[in-house]
Amino acid sequence: MTREVQLTKEGRERLEANLKEERRRLDEATGILQELTVSSDDYEDSGLEDAGQEKARLEARVDDLEDQLRRAVVIEDHARTQVDLGSVVTLQSGDEELQVQLVSPIEAEIVGEDIPHISDASPLGKALLGRAVGETFEVTTGRRDAQYTVVSIR
Numbered sequence: 001m002t003r004e005v006q007l008t009k010e011g012r013e014r015l016e017a018n019l020k021e022e023r024r025r026l027d028e029a030t031g032i033l034q035e036l037t038v039s040s041d042d043y044e045d046s047g048l049e050d051a052g053q054e055k056a057r058l059e060a061r062v063d064d065l066e067d068q069l070r071r072a073v074v075i076e077d078h079a080r081t082q083v084d085l086g087s088v089v090t091l092q093s094g095d096e097e098l099q100v101q102l103v104s105p106i107e108a109e110i111v112g113e114d115i116p117h118i119s120d121a122s123p124l125g126k127a128l129l130g131r132a133v134g135e136t137f138e139v140t141t142g143r144r145d146a147q148y149t150v151v152s153i154r
Helices: 009-039 045-072 123-128
Strands: 005-007 072-073 088-094 096-104 117-119 136-141 144-153
Touching: 009 045, 009 072, 045 072, 045 096, 096 123, 117 123, 123 136, 123 144
Parallel strands: 005 072, 096 117
Antiparallel strands: 088 096, 088 144, 136 144
């Protein structure tokens, strides 16, 4: 049974862009490997071996991204009264206010947003799930305890 991957619309778009870029890099690596194979007199050529390893790494990355996109389910954008996947949450911690978006672990790895992504599998993400505006909670991350209040959810 395959597990679905929940993504925001923007997260899916970034994942698709990453896949496109990795495919481009794979095509480039394949071309380089073919050139080295034709021009190499010594099969043990380290450049040939390195190119082969890079191609294999890129193939695995492309396969992984394709699998994630096949299993992707886009989270519907709706009015939120509680924090759930896709929520953009404003938190107050002491005098500091910060904004984060709660996403799946796969989307948390994708770079490219102004708002930091917090995985729902992380300590802060787990503590945020289901919270409502005005709720205060404490999170232990490593050796540090932090107290947060949910200011807004969108």
